[in-house]
Amino acid sequence: MDGTLFLQLLVSGLLIGGVYALISIGLTLIFGVMRIVNFAHGEFLMLSMFAAFWLFHFTGLSPYLLAPLVILLLFAYGVAIYVLVIRRTIGSPMVVQIFATVGLGLFMQNAALVLWSGDFRTIQTPASTALLRFAGIQVSQSMMIASLVAIVIALILFAFMAWTYPGKAIRATVQDRVGAQLMGVNIDRVFMMTFAIGSALVGIAGALLAPAYPIFPSVGANFGLASFVVVVLGGMGSMTGALLGGFLIGVVETFSGFFIDAALKQAVYFLVFILVLVFRPTGLLGQRGAEEIGLK
Amino acid sequence: MGEQKSGMKDILSTHLFTRRQILAGALGAAASAAVGPFFIKSAFAASDEIRIGTIFPMTGNMAFGGNEGFTGTEIARQIINEKGGIAGRQITFVKADAPDQTAATNEMNRLISREGVKLVIGSFSSAIAFTASAVAERNRVIFWENHGVADAITRRGFKYLFKSDINATGTGGGASNFAARYLAPKLGVKPKDLRVAIAWEDGTYGSSVGKGIESVAIDRGLKIVANESYSAKTTDLSPVILKLKAAEPDVLLVAGIGSDAVLFWKQVRDLDLNVKACVATSGGWGVPNFAQNLGASAEGIFSSDFPTDVNPRALTPEAAAMQKEFITRFEAAKGSRPTGNAYLAFAGTMLLFQHVLPKAPTLEPEKVQQAALSLDLLEGSMANGCGCKFIPPDQEDAGRNERAFSVVLQWQQGKVEVVWPERFANRDPIMVPLPTWSARG
Numbered sequence: 001m002d003g004t005l006f007l008q009l010l011v012s013g014l015l016i017g018g019v020y021a022l023i024s025i026g027l028t029l030i031f032g033v034m035r036i037v038n039f040a041h042g043e044f045l046m047l048s049m050f051a052a053f054w055l056f057h058f059t060g061l062s063p064y065l066l067a068p069l070v071i072l073l074l075f076a077y078g079v080a081i082y083v084l085v086i087r088r089t090i091g092s093p094m095v096v097q098i099f100a101t102v103g104l105g106l107f108m109q110n111a112a113l114v115l116w117s118g119d120f121r122t123i124q125t126p127a128s129t130a131l132l133r134f135a136g137i138q139v140s141q142s143m144m145i146a147s148l149v150a151i152v153i154a155l156i157l158f159a160f161m162a163w164t165y166p167g168k169a170i171r172a173t174v175q176d177r178v179g180a181q182l183m184g185v186n187i188d189r190v191f192m193m194t195f196a197i198g199s200a201l202v203g204i205a206g207a208l209l210a211p212a213y214p215i216f217p218s219v220g221a222n223f224g225l226a227s228f229v230v231v232v233l234g235g236m237g238s239m240t241g242a243l244l245g246g247f248l249i250g251v252v253e254t255f256s257g258f259f260i261d262a263a264l265k266q267a268v269y270f271l272v273f274i275l276v277l278v279f280r281p282t283g284l285l286g287q288r289g290a291e292e293i294g295l296k
Numbered sequence: 297m298g299e300q301k302s303g304m305k306d307i308l309s310t311h312l313f314t315r316r317q318i319l320a321g322a323l324g325a326a327a328s329a330a331v332g333p334f335f336i337k338s339a340f341a342a343s344d345e346i347r348i349g350t351i352f353p354m355t356g357n358m359a360f361g362g363n364e365g366f367t368g369t370e371i372a373r374q375i376i377n378e379k380g381g382i383a384g385r386q387i388t389f390v391k392a393d394a395p396d397q398t399a400a401t402n403e404m405n406r407l408i409s410r411e412g413v414k415l416v417i418g419s420f421s422s423a424i425a426f427t428a429s430a431v432a433e434r435n436r437v438i439f440w441e442n443h444g445v446a447d448a449i450t451r452r453g454f455k456y457l458f459k460s461d462i463n464a465t466g467t468g469g470g471a472s473n474f475a476a477r478y479l480a481p482k483l484g485v486k487p488k489d490l491r492v493a494i495a496w497e498d499g500t501y502g503s504s505v506g507k508g509i510e511s512v513a514i515d516r517g518l519k520i521v522a523n524e525s526y527s528a529k530t531t532d533l534s535p536v537i538l539k540l541k542a543a544e545p546d547v548l549l550v551a552g553i554g555s556d557a558v559l560f561w562k563q564v565r566d567l568d569l570n571v572k573a574c575v576a577t578s579g580g581w582g583v584p585n586f587a588q589n590l591g592a593s594a595e596g597i598f599s600s601d602f603p604t605d606v607n608p609r610a611l612t613p614e615a616a617a618m619q620k621e622f623i624t625r626f627e628a629a630k631g632s633r634p635t636g637n638a639y640l641a642f643a644g645t646m647l648l649f650q651h652v653l654p655k656a657p658t659l660e661p662e663k664v665q666q667a668a669l670s671l672d673l674l675e676g677s678m679a680n681g682c683g684c685k686f687i688p689p690d691q692e693d694a695g696r697n698e699r700a701f702s703v704v705l706q707w708q709q710g711k712v713e714v715v716w717p718e719r720f721a722n723r724d725p726i727m728v729p730l731p732t733w734s735a736r737g
């Protein structure tokens with residue numbers, strides 16, 4: 001096998017891995033803090049891709065310029081969904097939370113079908129078709145941007161959690177809800193902020209992926225599955241774990257798709273997933289008892 | 297609470313019904329069974345209309361195609377009714393909406409047992425055709441399918457199923473045929489030296505089309521250098537594209553169903569896979585959306601597809617007049633040119649209304665079956681250029697129209713044009729060989 005092909009496979013794998021990581025960060029944040037697995041996560045992504053599409057459609061501006069707007073919209077949507085749905089499930093059994101978020105996902109998908117039909121759409125700009133060439137290979141610029149942003153966001157979020165007051169409040173809440181409350185932390189607001197930030201992170205993912213992928217009501221399901229695997233593989237609630245898990249899944253998927261069979265690539269990454277869970281039940285960077293201690 | 301529990305126990309420990317109740321219930325059931333048929337609307341209940349069921353996905357994921365199919369079917373009905381109907385009787389449709397297979401079963405049961413229809417026209421989707429026709433067969437109701445392409449639809453030995461369009465082996469095979477008969481000579485190589493790479497999505501649709509591509513490619517002696525499948529739900533096709541690239545094909549033969557087609561071609565460009573031609577097989581590659589989503593990079597792609605706007609010279613005068621009428625009415629209804637899918641609906645329904653039902657206006661299944669099997673229409677007789685001869689029930693592929701065929705379309709300036717075979721073509725093929733991506737800029 002020649003070096004260029006190897007490099008191309010590796011880079012392609014890292015790029016799609018970066019995309020998975022980007023999508024997963026919001027999911028792992030929400031889980032890490034709130035202990036809620038948001039099964040509507042893929043639909044949040046779909047919604048943000050549609051938001052990016054429509055903003056682009058009506059303004060004609062570059063989707064990258066419109067990204068802040070998408071992020072704001074998704075932040076607001078996150079607040080609304082928290083108030084209307086999620087807040088009512090806090091402290092309820094897991095089953096209630098699962099039903100609530102699965103139901104929310106179904107609702108969003110079907111609402112999208114009614115509003116925008118099942119057709120797929122894409123954003124066409126010079127930016128979405130631009131290519132970067134180096135070392136004899138070429139890669140899509142939009143995918144490159146998405147991957148780099150995933151790394152930057154993971155780092156920023158890490159720093160936010162470690163060194164800022166709201167970050168510390170969030171971590172305190174995770175460690176001991178009652179204790180944090182006694183220290184004057186407004187738990188409800190922390191939860192609302194976390195859910196909204198998680199949602200805004202999906203907004204970033206949607207805005208950056210919109211130029212690279214066809215957009216249709218069930219697009220979220222295709223990405224959603226991979227993001228769940230990434231989050232569990234990386235360690236639930238771990239930002240850097242999500243990053244590492246994303247890249248790992250991407251590379252495994254690309255190489256197994258090439259050397260074994262593209263139709264089997266999911267089977268291969270699930271095999272890796274199962275192996276990791278057998279030997280490291282907490283995931284790559286997760287900590288033991290993550291469901292009690294959580295965020296890293 | 298305690299009382300409730302013991303009350304529950306009482307009910308459970310004694311018999312749920314007394315013997316008298318059971319007897320009364322049985323009598324009631326027998327009575328309603330006897331009276332029931334009188335409440336079912338007869339097929340000709342409202343004076344002298346011919347009532348026919350239609351089943352399409354009018355809502356949901358496939359709504360676009362389903363509505364298009366229904367419009368084509370409806371235009372056929374209007375034309376026939378304006379000409380005085382069949383044997384002086386007007387046709388009315390009983391509409392059913394089947395966004396998925398479960399709904400297809402339920403709606404077929406409703407059409408048959410509640411509405412009492414004897415013939416149902418469908419259905420846009422292979423999956424819906426597959427399910428709906430099974431319900432029809434069980435109830436001795438004719439199922440007239442104009443769209444579904446999966447080979448399996450006609451592989452069950454059904455007696456009351458007729459399928460007016462081509463099957464997946466045919467559309468897939470059409471791509472290989474085109475590569476061997478047109479592309480190889482055009483590129484100046486013998487078919488055995490033409491390096492072809494095959495790729496297909498691994499669902500019901502793509503896998504049957506993919507098999508069609510492969511078997512005809514082998515028959516025509518093409519040199520298959522790669523044969524890859526992928527899931528249409530995948531988010532990344534780079535391993536597939538890189539594998540194809542490593543095989544250094546001259547021509548790509550592909551089957552994609554929806555948005556995967558856009559992702560596929562986008563990644564072909566991103567990863568700089570240069571081929572001399574790409575022949576797709578309808579599905580996601582032939583829909584208007586495809587070029588809208590890809591812009592200039594869609595130019596020059598071929599698609600072995602349902603006949604669309606074939607050259608009127610290749611049609612009989614009646615079929616040519618019908619084609620013209622259809623285009624005018626479709627444009628008035630939808631504001632766009634009819635697609636191959638709409639043509640299938642129209643041509644297939646006209647076939648039924650003009651050539652079959654006049655011989656069997658009572659819709660008696662055996663009579664309709666006989667009339668359909670007696671058809672012997674040459675190429676150019678249908679509005680989309682096909683002919684018609686159904687394969688009889690005792691043979692393999694019973695009920696399939698063996699004179700349905702595919703043509704090769706090409707994306708030229710954002711539109712699909714018929715380019716091959718020559719007698720049906722409106723334009724000449726262009727961009728053979730395709731320029732490399734770096735030359736296309």
